[in-house]
Amino acid sequence: MNSKTEELKKIRDEVFNFKESPLYAERVKNNVFPVLGEGSHDAKVMFIGEAPGKNEAATGKPFCGAAGRVLDELLASVNILRKDVYVTNIVKDRPPMNRDLFPDEIALYSPFLMRQIDVIQPKVIATLGRFSMQYILEKFAPLTTGGISVLHGQAVEGKAPYGKIIVLPLFHPAAALYKPDLKDAMKKDVKALAALI
Numbered sequence: 001m002n003s004k005t006e007e008l009k010k011i012r013d014e015v016f017n018f019k020e021s022p023l024y025a026e027r028v029k030n031n032v033f034p035v036l037g038e039g040s041h042d043a044k045v046m047f048i049g050e051a052p053g054k055n056e057a058a059t060g061k062p063f064c065g066a067a068g069r070v071l072d073e074l075l076a077s078v079n080i081l082r083k084d085v086y087v088t089n090i091v092k093d094r095p096p097m098n099r100d101l102f103p104d105e106i107a108l109y110s111p112f113l114m115r116q117i118d119v120i121q122p123k124v125i126a127t128l129g130r131f132s133m134q135y136i137l138e139k140f141a142p143l144t145t146g147g148i149s150v151l152h153g154q155a156v157e158g159k160a161p162y163g164k165i166i167v168l169p170l171f172h173p174a175a176a177l178y179k180p181d182l183k184d185a186m187k188k189d190v191k192a193l194a195a196l197i
Helices: 003-016 022-030 054-059 066-077 103-120 130-140 180-196
Strands: 045-049 086-089 124-128 156-160 163-170
Touching (some): 045 103, 066 180, 103 130, 130 163
Parallel strands (some): 045 086, 045 124, 124 163
């Protein structure tokens, strides 16, 4: 087993036993799983969403429901295989009723995400949704301003502990389920992603 896999397993085990999180009690009560992430441990591209939804918590797999199908379709449109990227979320446990994340939840779970990034060392981080975009830009490109409706599809240069990185804000795939007219913009944005790798 290589050291990346060992490090990611360590993170997984810590999240499984993360009783300090208020979402841990929800997990136990609902008999569901935390969602760590999946994909290549040597991925050039890392997708970071916000938190698991119902299907994700039930299976322990990221983006496996309707939003996941949209993500798969977007990746297929530019010939990127899901197994070649790494997909995860900032918060690893599902918030009740898929509500928006609380700042203290992001603060609690983000150290796990930062360790995942340090282990995988992606060249590009594609953020999925505004919470993910705000957090990642704040960490890697703090001088960037603008909301997701302005920044989506625009490559932003940033700095990670291991070197230069590109952050590409993308709409959350679930947005296409509520606003189908966003799909064209999402396809265009994913072409911008393909051009970066």
